[in-house]
Amino acid sequence: MVFKRRDARPWTRVAADFVYPRSGWRRASNYLLHRLRRLPDDPHRIARGVAAGMFCNFPPLFGVQMLSAALLAWMFRGNVLAALLATFVSNPLTTPLTALLSLELGHWMLGTHGTLDVNMLVHAFSDAGTEIWSNIVAIFTHEPTRWYRLKNFFFSILLPYTVGSILPGIVASIASYYLSLPVIVAYHKLRDKRRIERAEKRRTGQMLDIAQAEAADWQALEADQDTMPPPRPAPGAKND
Numbered sequence: 001m002v003f004k005r006r007d008a009r010p011w012t013r014v015a016a017d018f019v020y021p022r023s024g025w026r027r028a029s030n031y032l033l034h035r036l037r038r039l040p041d042d043p044h045r046i047a048r049g050v051a052a053g054m055f056c057n058f059p060p061l062f063g064v065q066m067l068s069a070a071l072l073a074w075m076f077r078g079n080v081l082a083a084l085l086a087t088f089v090s091n092p093l094t095t096p097l098t099a100l101l102s103l104e105l106g107h108w109m110l111g112t113h114g115t116l117d118v119n120m121l122v123h124a125f126s127d128a129g130t131e132i133w134s135n136i137v138a139i140f141t142h143e144p145t146r147w148y149r150l151k152n153f154f155f156s157i158l159l160p161y162t163v164g165s166i167l168p169g170i171v172a173s174i175a176s177y178y179l180s181l182p183v184i185v186a187y188h189k190l191r192d193k194r195r196i197e198r199a200e201k202r203r204t205g206q207m208l209d210i211a212q213a214e215a216a217d218w219q220a221l222e223a224d225q226d227t228m229p230p231p232r233p234a235p236g237a238k239n240d
Contacts, residue, residue, distance in 0.1 A: 041079045043184040048078030051177040053086025058098050058169035060161050062125075065090065086176070096121065098168065099161065106164025114156055121157070128153045 039046050052073040061068045065087050073083035090098070096118045103121070107114045116124070128150055135145040 039079055039082055041082075043181060043188055045077065046079045046082045046184050047177045047181040048076050049073045049080060049082030050078075050086045050180045051173040052076060052078050053083035054089065054176040055169040055173040056083075056087055057090035057094075058102060058165040058172065060099075060158060060165070098165070101168060102161050102165035103157065104164065105167065106160030106162070109163055110160055112156075112160060114160065116157070124153060124157050128158075 053069040056065050056069040056072060059068075066084055069083040069087050070080045072078075073080045099121055100116065100118065103114065103116055131146060131149050134143070135147070137143070138145045
């Protein structure tokens with residue numbers, strides 16, 4: 001394969017880079033911004049894709065976040081690749097903050113009460129995943145299925161998390177659209193200007209090469225005329 005890595009990275013290195021990239025978050029974010037600006041599409045479509053990806057960073061769409069961003073970008077006629085790149089804003093550093101914000105807002109909107117910190121939230125999702133897997137295994141064994149923990153998880157965490165994530169997701173989506181659009185437009189104008197300048201420079205260079213070639217041809221023609229012998233008189237012609 002042309003772009004395949006020569007040395008495959010182990011899964012531990014991949015997981016570590018996801019938590020903290022080897023080049024640092026600043027360089028990784030600059031790389032994502034650079035990729036967004038260089039996308040070959042209309043700036044408004046790219047900005048709509050960024051908005052779709054930013055919205056999907058807030059709801060609990062673990063496992064289907066990229067698919068949801070791509071579908072949302074397609075629905076709003078945005079750039080799908082821009083939406084996928086925007087989902088990388090969601091990482092192990094930002095997800096706990098957005099989750100706690102969404103939970104607090106969701107409990108307030110639903111009129112319920114809940115006190116959670118990051119550790120409790122991680123354990124709640126871990127316990128829910130463990131119980132789902134146990135119920136799947138129980139289908140093929142004699143063990144009974146248990147759903148009471150999942151019911152409690154749904155009403156105490158998942159429902160307020162989902163409800164509370166809508167408003168921050170909309171705000172972040174609108175803000176990312178209006179912030180990214182002028183940057184992308186400015187970059188495209190600069191790129192077009194540089195492309196025109198390069199084309200003019202090539203055209204000027206070609207015209208200069210043609211002019212130099214024509215001048216060299218004229219010089220060679222004049223040199224040939226200077227070295228040519230005088231014409232001989234015709235036979236029978238009288239000399240003055």
